[in-house]
Amino acid sequence: NQTAWDDRFKELMEFKKKYGHCNVKQKYKENPRLARWTHQLRTALNKNKLEPDQINKLDAIGFDWSPDRTAWNI
Numbered sequence: 001n002q003t004a005w006d007d008r009f010k011e012l013m014e015f016k017k018k019y020g021h022c023n024v025k026q027k028y029k030e031n032p033r034l035a036r037w038t039h040q041l042r043t044a045l046n047k048n049k050l051e052p053d054q055i056n057k058l059d060a061i062g063f064d065w066s067p068d069r070t071a072w073n074i
Contacts, residue, residue: 005054008037013061022063042066 011034016022028035041058042065044050 008034016061022061023067
């Protein structure tokens with residue numbers, strides 16, 4: 001549902017504001033719901049289940065679609 005998506009997106013924006021990135025760990029205790037949601041986003045992208053506007057919004061804030069791969073390249 002779009003309202004829930006928008007709510008999680010706002011939480012992700014707050015996370016980025018606080019930490020400077022969008023890589024929410026799966027065991028993020030402050031907001032487990034946000035951690036699950038970011039994991040689900042990556043899965044949904046791989047299954048082509050995200051809307052283009054959702055992908056664009058996430059790309060615009062620097063969402064890392066492959067944080068494991070990024071960690072190896074640092």
